Amino acid sequence: MVDQYSPLEREAEGQMLMNRRSFLAGAGGVALATLLAGCQRSSAANLRLAMLANAVPAQLLRAFQQQPEDTITVAVTPEESLLGLYTLLQTWQSQAQGTARAPVADWVSLADYWLAPAIRQGLVQPLAVDSLRAWDDLAAVWPELVRRSETGLPSPDGSIWAVPYRWSHLVLLYDPSRLPRDRNQLSTWADLLRPELTRRVILPDHPRLVLGLAQKALGASANSETPATGLEAFYHDLHQQVRAYDANHYLESLLIGNATAVVAWSDDVLPMVKQYRHLAVAVPPEGTLLSAQLWVRPQVLEATANGSSLADDWLDFCLNDDFATQLAIFGQATSTRLWGVSPDQLPEPLQEPRGLALPPTVAEQSEFLLPLGAESEGRYLDLWKTVRS
CATH class of the missing domain: 3.40.190.10 (Periplasmic binding protein-like II)
Structure with missing residues (x-):
């Protein structure tokens, strides 16, 4: 084939x-x-x-x-x-x-x-x-x-x-107890760059997702054919925060204290936060990926x-x-x-925890990953590989 x-x-x-x-x-x-x-x-x-x-x-x-x-x-x-x-x-x-x-x-x-x-x-x-x-x-x-x-x-x-x-949609899942008491909430993608999160973040091991959320943090579309101004610098800084790129075992890292924050899918996160109520979740208001x-x-x-x-x-x-x-x-x-x-009109199992559901105003700013031209995809992939190497 x-x-x-x-x-x-x-x-x-x-x-x-x-x-x-x-x-x-x-x-x-x-x-x-x-x-x-x-x-x-x-x-x-x-x-x-x-x-x-x-x-x-x-x-x-x-x-x-x-x-x-x-x-x-x-x-x-x-x-x-x-x-x-x-x-x-x-x-x-x-x-x-x-x-x-x-x-x-x-x-x-x-x-x-x-x-x-x-x-x-x-x-x-x-x-x-x-x-x-x-x-x-x-x-x-x-x-x-x-x-x-x-x-x-x-x-x-x-x-x-x-x-x-x-x-489902990507969310921030984190442990507030491992953040400073006066700043123990995360709300935006840019919050992942906070100094207390150095080597304490787990991201999906997928270039379009990670670079897409970086584009959202910079006010650009995740499906833009052209990387946003400042994307390379933002991703370089974000990469310094990463403990691991892992979509499978991040909960263990959160629970034993090896990580403070992860980016994960809402339908995976929901049963976790209901069982481990000390964890918190947020959907960045600048929009997320779907x-x-x-x-x-x-x-x-x-x-x-x-x-x-x-x-x-x-x-x-x-x-x-x-x-x-x-x-x-x-x-x-x-x-x-x-x-x-x-969120308050959803079936009851989806209403808790607060902060997990996607409000209509944020849904309007959110995106599915769509196909890009080969040249554009090549640029994103080159950036992904260069920074990670």
């Missing part, structure tokens, strides 16, 4: 950014794994999903199966990372000419960051969303995110390539199957209000239906 990744996509491919699984599984994680295993055992599934084990809580899978008007059997293919799901799409595509292969999922959960390369590599197909009852109720941000040209670039004249169903999980349809499936009633029913199920409430309760995650909702 021809390599159609951009430089930064290749750099990110082996990173843990898209693994976004909370390691605070506990007893709930065991129960979830058991329920998913039960879904997989069906040999006569009429709906097949491929996703992370925690992307849709098992309680919601059961609720969809128990709808009275249909006999529904859901088979789930769980993957350890969203990179693994992307690899599944590549594997199915490479085996498309073969006669023997594992059943292809009707829907695959993919991160929005991977949508552009999936389109360019011909791994997914455009969707007909006119039949979805809930599609027109979504905020404009969602169709704009997934309406792309055949090169994967956002385009008002493009096709719809995915259906977003949950999202990530969405999408349902995409493998290109190798017959196009006529795209309009199947049950497949559309699953998408409508993931876009309705009940799903949003139950996703908050059982998954401690935010549905696309809740975009732009004030």
Whole structure:
């Protein structure tokens, strides 16, 4: 297969950014794994999903199966990372000419960051969303995110390539007890440069995320084709604050005192701060970076199957209000239906701790990472490598 990744996509491919699984599984994680295993055992599934084990809580899978008007059997293919799901799409595509292969999922959960390369590599197909009852109720941000040209670039004249169903945002997670008493709060990205945080910060090991938040700190767009004035100096100073680039084990570092602050995803952070109440969280008012999980349809499936009633029913199920409430309760995650909702209007599990939710005014300043031109991506990647070396 021809390599159609951009430089930064290749750099990110082996990173843990898209693994976004909370390691605070506990007893709930065991129960979830058991329920998913039960879904997989069906040999006569009429709906097949491929996703992370925690992307849709098992309680919601059961609720969809128990709808009275249909006999529904859901088979789930769980993957350890969203990179693994992307690899599944590549594997199915490479085996498309073969006669023997594992059943292809009707829907695959993919991160929005991977949508552009999936389109360019011909791994997914455009969707007909006119039949979805809930599609027109979504905020404009969602169709704009997934309406792309055949090169994967956002385009008002493009096709719809995915259906977003949950999202999260980057936050500052920190231990106030390890900061000076008179300055024991963090609120902005620039606060990460405070002298007391030297070698006390953990950042994601991903160039677009780190340089994107640096762009936000400087009042520029994370998707700017041109690095902001002062970006190199800001990132040089930020790098001096970093203890580690790690998206996987930062909680241990916070708890044992090896780090004071981390940048992490809101849906990973939420169960942590509920268990460890001495930790604090903030969303910088200058805006943050966003990530969405999408349902995409493998290109190798017959196009006529795209309009199947049950497949559309699953998408409508993931876009309705009940799903949003139950996703908050059982998954401690935010549905696309809740975009732009004030923190005090969110389902109760998402209202605490204060400071974690994304206020509408900050949401307006926040961004998804979008594809950049090869020259621009090369400049950012060169900066990332130069400073880190």
